[in-house]
Amino acid sequence: MVYKVLVTNRAKKSLAQLPRDIAKEIYLELTSLSCEDNPKNHVKKLKGNKNPPFYSLRVGNYRVILNIEDSVLLIHVIEAGNRNKIYREY
Numbered sequence: 001m002v003y004k005v006l007v008t009n010r011a012k013k014s015l016a017q018l019p020r021d022i023a024k025e026i027y028l029e030l031t032s033l034s035c036e037d038n039p040k041n042h043v044k045k046l047k048g049n050k051n052p053p054f055y056s057l058r059v060g061n062y063r064v065i066l067n068i069e070d071s072v073l074l075i076h077v078i079e080a081g082n083r084n085k086i087y088r089e090y
Helices: 008-016 022-035
Strands: 004-007 054-057 064-070 075-081
Touching: 004 022, 008 022, 008 075, 022 054, 022 064, 022 075, 054 075
Parallel strands: 004 075
Antiparallel strands: 054 064, 064 075
């Protein structure tokens, strides 16, 4: 099963503000995550928001906030940023 990765405009903007090598590494991690049978094994579920649940993908000191919909095989990327600031809204 291959999941489709959908990147929001907010995520595109936050990825554009990151250093180029970090953004490239995040895109590679998202690509490898989309090829997994169960991508939830490689992310951490965030507490607080239950519907829809958000997950965090760790890439060095940076985190990618995403939502995984198994029924339609979709990984919805919400935002990316430094771990010091990214969790404040989620």
